Amino acid sequence: MKEKISQLKKEAIHEIKSSDTFDSLKKLEKKYLGRKGELTDVLKGLKDLGKDARKDAGQFANQAKQELEQALKETQVSLEQVTGVKIVTKNDWVDVTMPSKLSLGNLHPLSRVQYELEDIFSSLGFMILDGPELESDYYNFESLNIPKDHPARDIQDTFYIKGKKDQVLRTHTSNLQVRAMQEYGAPIRAIFPGRCFRFDATDASHDATFNQVEGLMIDKNISIANFKAIVDSFLSEIFNRKIKTRLRPGYFPFVEPGFEVDLPCEICKGRGCKVCKNSGWVEFMGAGMVHPIVLKNGGVDPKKYTGFAFGFGITRLTMMKYKINDIRHFLGSDLRFLKQF
Ligand code: DAH
Secondary structure (H helix, E strand, O other): HHHHHHHHHHHHHHHHHHHOOOOHHHHHHHHHOOOOOHHHHHHHHHOOOOHOOOOHHHHHHHHHHHHHHHHHHHHHHHHHHHOOOOOOOOOHHOOOOOOOOOOOOOHHHHHHHHHHHHHHHHHHOOOOOOOOOOEEHHHHHHHHHOOOOOOHHHHHOOEOOEEEEEEEEEOOOOHHHHHHHHHHHOOOEEEEEEEEEEOOOOOOEEOOOEEEEEEEEEEEOOHHHHHHHHHHHHHHHHHHOOOOOOOEEEEOEEEEEEEEEEEEEEOOOHHHHHHHHHHHHEEEEEEEEHHHHHHHOOOHHHHHHHEEEEEEHHHHHHHHOOOOOOOOOOOOHHHHOOOOO
């Protein structure tokens, strides 16, 4: 029996080594090691031998099988080198449908709320626009009726860029008002979500980086009533219930008249807490009718068109929606916070 195996092995290895195509290699594998292969046949015959002979011949046959497999592998590798073709075997497969062990993470709460706002405003016919975070003094201030020596600049503690006098990190998303009018003209309905920066001292409700969204709607005969309708419907969508707002007159150089919109504090339900500075209300957004000078800067005729603009912090809205009591959580990178969304 051993002699038979020895002879078979010799022939097989010779044939394998002189094989010069992948095809013939495959055939040889089948011929010797396949289900009905010659060596497989011999192995099947072992069961008819006596116990000791079976053990002895069994070991010998297994050894031969391993040598054949080794010869097949080596010949395949040298054929791969010669032809530059790589044969992929079942062991090399990756099952892409297997569940991954890596955790995928989740959206940051600020992105989550921003995408929600984008959906709501798109459904109201608004475009979603994007713009530069490093902005010219003109679009961030001057085009919005805030000249160089205007006191309104003092409330926006700006990051100026060393060596570039007319470039600032935008202090608000209002920087896109005139850019949008210049690009699309009137009528226009658009929101501009994005990051803003101010040289602000950090506390529970202020951070130097925060996210805002600006809205702009310009058309014939637009009034504060249109603003009220839009704001009421988006706030009710976001909070899933009717929201009671408080409107106060407010001053912003780029709107006339201007006003501030307050919301009841979500954290304390109006009782007073550190977020609302014990007033029960949180200042939610600035808004107003776009100033004729701003319309002109955007190339829109103020005699034909009117419009409203509003701006608010996505950061503040997210704090209210998810009852987050400290703004520093957002950029603190603490996974215990981030994994809750
Ligand atoms: N840009 C203002 C800020 O960051 C917010 C604002 C006020 C935007 C009034 C407006 C507006 O569009 O009409 O404080």
